[in-house]
Every structure is written in structure tokens, then in C-alpha cells.
Amino acid sequence: MAPSASREGEPGPAREDRERLRADCADCFGLCCTALPFARSADFAVDKPAGQPCSHLQRDFRCGIHARLRDKGYSGCTVFDCFGAGQKVSQVTFGGTDWRRDPRTARSMFAVFPVMRQLHELLWYVTEALGLAAARPVHPELRRALIRVEDLTHGSAESLAGLDVETLRGEVNSLLLRASELARAQVPGRKKNHRGADLIGAKLPGAALRGASLRGALLIASDLSGADLRDADLIGADLRDTDLRGADLTGALFLTQAQLNAARGDAATRLPAGLDRPAHWTAAA
Known part of the structure; x- marks a missing residue:
């Protein structure tokens, strides 16, 4: 990888x-x-x-x-x-x-x-x-x-x-x-654009979203387990109850601790440097 x-x-x-x-x-x-x-x-x-x-x-x-x-x-x-x-x-x-x-x-x-x-x-x-x-x-x-x-x-x-x-x-x-x-632009291949998209409850397990724009996207209760979110732009994305178990968020752009705290993840979720794994994730995994 x-x-x-x-x-x-x-x-x-x-x-x-x-x-x-x-x-x-x-x-x-x-x-x-x-x-x-x-x-x-x-x-x-x-x-x-x-x-x-x-x-x-x-x-x-x-x-x-x-x-x-x-x-x-x-x-x-x-x-x-x-x-x-x-x-x-x-x-x-x-x-x-x-x-x-x-x-x-x-x-x-x-x-x-x-x-x-x-x-x-x-x-x-x-x-x-x-x-x-x-x-x-x-x-x-x-x-x-x-x-x-x-x-x-x-x-x-x-x-x-x-x-x-x-x-x-x-x-x-x-x-x-x-x-x-x-x-x-440094990410190889075509990047998906979901800026401002309504993806509430979307089923996207394992989705290939590396380098994608998810700026302001509504991802409430969506399934992004195992998704590749490396270098994706997540500024303003609503991650309340988003399933990030096993997802790779390495290098994700403009992701905040508050967004992670609102989501669900586990020990396999890969995070950008400088952000902490929420305590409640362990219990929910």
C-alpha cells in the first residue's frame, strides 16, 4: 500500500x-x-x-x-x-x-x-x-x-x-x-467528487475514496467500513454515527478530532497523525 x-x-x-x-x-x-x-x-x-x-x-x-x-x-x-x-x-x-x-x-x-x-x-x-x-x-x-x-x-x-x-x-x-x-492532485488516478453530497445512510463498505472530495458531505450513519479514505478532503463532512471500522484515513485532509468523536471506529481504523482514537470506539468495536 x-x-x-x-x-x-x-x-x-x-x-x-x-x-x-x-x-x-x-x-x-x-x-x-x-x-x-x-x-x-x-x-x-x-x-x-x-x-x-x-x-x-x-x-x-x-x-x-x-x-x-x-x-x-x-x-x-x-x-x-x-x-x-x-x-x-x-x-x-x-x-x-x-x-x-x-x-x-x-x-x-x-x-x-x-x-x-x-x-x-x-x-x-x-x-x-x-x-x-x-x-x-x-x-x-x-x-x-x-x-x-x-x-x-x-x-x-x-x-x-x-x-x-x-x-x-x-x-x-x-x-x-x-x-x-x-x-x-498528487494522488494517482481519477478522484471522486462527493462535495456536499447527501450520503446519509449510504452503504459504501470498502469504497475506493482515496483523494476524493467529501467536503461538506452528509455521511450520517453511512457505512464506510474498510474504505480507503487516504488523502480525502473531509472538511466540514458530517460523520455522525459514520461506520469507520477498518477504514484508512491516513493523510486525510482537514479531518478534526470532533469528527472522529462523532463517528464509530475500531482498533483497525487508521488515523492521520495528530488525532487520537476516541475512547468509545473500543467499546463499540
Whole structure:
């Protein structure tokens, strides 16, 4: 089996840059548990409006059922990733002053958090794209985008709340698409295009999807067991309950930990470097 060839030979710097984009709940004021709403469903046991603390949020901003979220009906929490936005808003934007000690900050802090989360997600993707050897032609533009987005994350609460994130995402996404096309062009043979496809419940065991575009594809409860997903572009793909047992995701582009957490896999599932095998996979295998 030919190895993935889309990554830089020395990915250290990009890996280090992405470490700061990992959630550190110890430095966050429980923003994902408070700022965001959720509805009673298969993912959440109860309804909760935006701005209201979850009933399981403790005084120290830690989750009282963190080790039992799935058992308690909060699997939605286990697949959420703020990409480090929580600690950025808590410790940088608001300088370490939490909304409980100063309730006047609450509304602004809760409004800024989802914006910061989108900015940090963009930083995550751009940093990954800068680690793709084949994407070197677009690296200068990606570096400029990285600096621009990083600068925005250090803005005031007012400037962040008023940011046109959708326009920014569109501009950055065009660069990410070019990086993806350059990387996937290195994969031999014809690549399949399932961008934005509705593949909910699709039966695709053993599918040959190396280098395919699955950007934004709906793969909910689909069967991709044993599929070849090497170097496939999975940015924004919905992998909730997707069967990835035995699948090969080596070198998959823009795959996140949250996507893996939402899927089902086993010990035979091959993952890209830098992503962890979800704990619940072992039990489900």
C-alpha cells in the first residue's frame, strides 16, 4: 500500500502551532457549557437556551459528569471542539475576569465565544494547509491569511462581536480549497467528487475514496467500513454515527478530532497523525 504523500516531511512547526488551538478547559470559564444552546435530542438529554449555564456546570467551571457524558445522554458535548477559543476569550479577550465574578461581562463574553470559535477553527485549517508540501504555491497567501485571522482574534470584544465571519470564512475557504486540490492532485488516478453530497445512510463498505472530495458531505450513519479514505478532503463532512471500522484515513485532509468523536471506529481504523482514537470506539468495536 502506497503511503500518503500529502504532508510535509518535517511537520513539527505546524504541529506545534496547532497545540495552542487545542481546548484547555482549565483556563476557560465554561463557555461551551453556558454560551451555546442545545435542544433535547439524541445528543442532549435536555433543552438549554443560550446564555444559561448547563445544570452540570460546577462552580469551578468544570463539568460534573465529564467522565459519564455519553451515559447521561450528552454525547453532543463529546463531539464539540472549540479549537482553543474558550481559553482565548476567557484569558485574553476578557483578561481572566469571569462572568460569575463580573456578571456585566456575561452577555458580551457569550456573544464573542462563537465568533472566536470560528476564527480558531480557521486557524486550525490554515495551519494544516501550511503543512501540505504539495500546497506550496498557495503558502504565501495562506500565511497572510493566518496572520490576518490571528490578528482578529486579539481584537476587542466589540470588534469581534461585529465581525463579518461568513465573508472571512469564504475568503479563507477558497485558499483551503486550492491547497486541497494541489495536495489531492498528487494522488494517482481519477478522484471522486462527493462535495456536499447527501450520503446519509449510504452503504459504501470498502469504497475506493482515496483523494476524493467529501467536503461538506452528509455521511450520517453511512457505512464506510474498510474504505480507503487516504488523502480525502473531509472538511466540514458530517460523520455522525459514520461506520469507520477498518477504514484508512491516513493523510486525510482537514479531518478534526470532533469528527472522529462523532463517528464509530475500531482498533483497525487508521488515523492521520495528530488525532487520537476516541475512547468509545473500543467499546463499540
